[in-house]
Amino acid sequence: MTAAKHIHTEDEPFVEAFGGWQERSILIVDDEPGMRSFLQRTLVGRCSRVEAVESVEDASVLLGLRHFDLIILDNSLPGKAGVDWLQEIRELGLHNDVVLITAFADLEIAIRALRAGAADFLLKPFRVNQILSAIGRCFDRTHLRRENFVLRRELDYHVDLGVDGLVGQSEALQPIRAAIKRLATVPSTVLITGESGTGKEIAARAMHYLSSRSGNHFVPVNCGAVAPDIIESELFGHVKGAFSGAASSREGLFFYAQGGTLFLDEVAELPLALQVKLLRVLEERKIRPVGAEREIPVDVRVIAATNRNVEEAVREGRFRQDLYYRLNVVQLHMPPLRKRIDDVPALASYFVRQLSQQLGVPPQELDSTLLASMTSYNWPGNVRELRNAIERWLILGSIPHLAPAKPSTQSDAHNGDESLDAIEKQHMLKILTETGGNKTEAARRLGVSRKTLERKCAEWGV
Structure with missing residues (x-):
């Protein structure tokens, strides 16, 4: 997602960036002591860390030591123009937001700056509310870009x-x-x-x-x-x-x-x-x-x-x-669900409330017989399998595979883990058979990843 660029030349009211600035860090790169002092006085009380240097060489050293959320970069610097340095750091893989400031209203420089990845462009001299508005827009865009990215991944x-x-x-x-x-x-x-x-x-x-x-x-x-x-x-x-x-x-x-x-x-x-x-x-x-x-x-x-x-x-x-x-x-x-079987009724009730809303169906009451079956089952797929079982119950009104676990016999009582492994294998193979060998569908019903199911099948030689 590419952030929208903005060339700022007019006086605008300052609006505090949502999400706050208290944890933000800013690097000022300007060879004029007066401008560095002005920007530091303006920002020190608003941000967690503000540092100022007079050259791109010093800026490069600081960027190698710690992260900065934003760089305020003067274009007219000794030895190298700010826009040229901006192009260089972009090619090096640095994605810090940059506000380019300059005393010359040069359209060509503005275009180069935006193409190089500057988030904003300000003409000197500017007022306090102008620089604060530019910074606020940068912080807002970064926050929204990261938030949108995270939400998309959570949906995925x-x-x-x-x-x-x-x-x-x-x-x-x-x-x-x-x-x-x-x-x-x-x-x-x-x-x-x-x-x-x-x-x-x-x-x-x-x-x-x-x-x-x-x-x-x-x-x-x-x-x-x-x-x-x-x-x-x-x-x-x-x-x-x-x-x-x-x-x-x-x-x-x-x-x-x-x-x-x-x-x-x-x-x-x-x-x-x-x-x-x-x-x-x-x-x-x-x-x-x-x-x-x-x-x-x-x-x-x-x-x-x-x-x-x-x-x-x-x-x-x-x-x-x-x-x-x-x-x-x-x-x-994290303990498996069979080790915290007392939590099954609470989890089942929680999933009924959650899933009935998501599915658009009325919530149903979990009767004592169903809860008894749930608490006597070993849940090899753990909480994920329980959630899938509740979803199936809300849609179809039954949970076909749910049955009490078989009690251990004398021959396997000495090794409970092997008995549980056998139950897990029996259950997984049963679901795999019901789906006609469709591992994707079987994994969905079991509440495990397809990769996990494939690994289990490989272990069992299936």
Whole structure:
């Protein structure tokens, strides 16, 4: 999405940018001491950080050290024109918003500035409300662009926006709630483990929204759903001409998560080559867009999740040990639904209310017989399977596959995990048979990803 450009020459009333400026940072690049002083006095009380330099060389050094939300750039600088430097940093992969200021009303310079990616163009001398209005428009456009991008991704991944926490009061859930509240107060990297459908993303979202980063975006990405050949560009962005088809520069997910949280779901699916680059990002807090010649500072908290046994993947050489240790600063394990079966009635009621609204059907009462069947079932697909079962019940009035779990016999009582694995296999193969071998439809009914189902089938030799 390309932000609209604006050439400002008239006096306009200043309107504070929605979302506030308190966490914004601005870099001033101007060789006139009086202009630097004027801009600093104007902005210091409004923004979290304002820094001023007199040359593009000094500006380049600062941009390599930390992130700035906006650059106020004079065009008439010693050694190099501001518009030429702007073109250079765009080619290097820096996407900071830029307001170009100049004392000369030159239409050619204005056109070059906008083509190079300047968000606004101001003529000197300008009034306080003019520069504040230009800055406000830049902040508004950036906020809307990131918000639109995040909302589109949430629709793509079918994320339930209304879910901001965990439902239920079971004993197994209490330490999880306590851990989420504690982890929300610190910036540490967290690795969330657990079976598919146990609510790992919901836990990550809760950590974000309870944290000081809640004013910025939570950006989720399923690492297993992105093709290996484009995942690097997806995360870090790319510059124009970086590869065949890169007709223009593009920001990556780290850009959209700036100041907020990036959630790497299914992180164990990342290619080994990218694991090396992710490790460097976590250690250096800098990213390098594909094809770029320099690194860009970022302020992003990373929360990762996986349903794989990562330690086993490390032993087998499929996951880097150093990255595992860097991600696993704190580990949060989400319990499967069978370990918090007391929460099934509360979850079922919640999904009835939520889904009846979405489907446009009247909410129905969950009778005691149905609830008894639900609480005696093992739910191999966990909370996601329960949600799908409730949706099917609201539409069709029944849940055909729902049946109490078979009690363990003496022969398998010594190994409950093997018994549960057998139940999971039996159930998944039953649904696969009902769908005529259609793995996409079977995965949808089970509440798991197709990739998970394919992996299970491979393990069972099906």
